[in-house]
Amino acid sequence: MAKLEVWQRGLLQDLEPLLQPVGHAILQAQEELHEYLHDFPAALLWQKPAGMASVGFHLQHLSGVLDRVFTYARNESLTPFQFKQLEEEGFDSENGYTVQSLMERFDGQIIIAMKQLRETDVNTLTEFRGIGRAGLPSTVMGLLFHGAEHTMRHLGQLMVTAAVVKQNHTNQ
Structure with missing residues (x-):
């Protein structure tokens, strides 16, 4: 029987x-990510099929979006570290990220x-x-919901990209 x-x-x-x-x-999203990237080769993390975002980018972005959007929901500003992580999305680290390290993040x-x-x-949901320096309008609920839907959207994109780069790698 399927899970x-x-x-x-x-x-x-408690929710x-x-x-x-x-x-x-x-x-x-967390469960599907672990299932889908089980044994995914780190050598394929940064490949961009057809110029699309890499699996590595999506892994970084999944963490970053939740962090940033939930920060705004708490009515806080982003920190310099969060801006640094945003700038690094789509790029490997000096030491080289592993699939495991990005999933742990x-x-x-x-x-x-x-x-x-x-x-x-x-009582604070509305x-x-x-959002951001411009103070674009949202609500606590809007931000929390966006964090969830954006996570699922990028998970879907990650899954397709991972399938394509694995298939391309197998066919070489």
């Missing part, structure tokens, strides 16, 4: 009902995001939150 998706397994412990879909989506961000979701007061 049930996270949302089909019931309520997440308000209004925030369940956000928690379900990011935990589902995402796993760490999931832990932080789930903690924040559990601590979010549902409060205004400005």
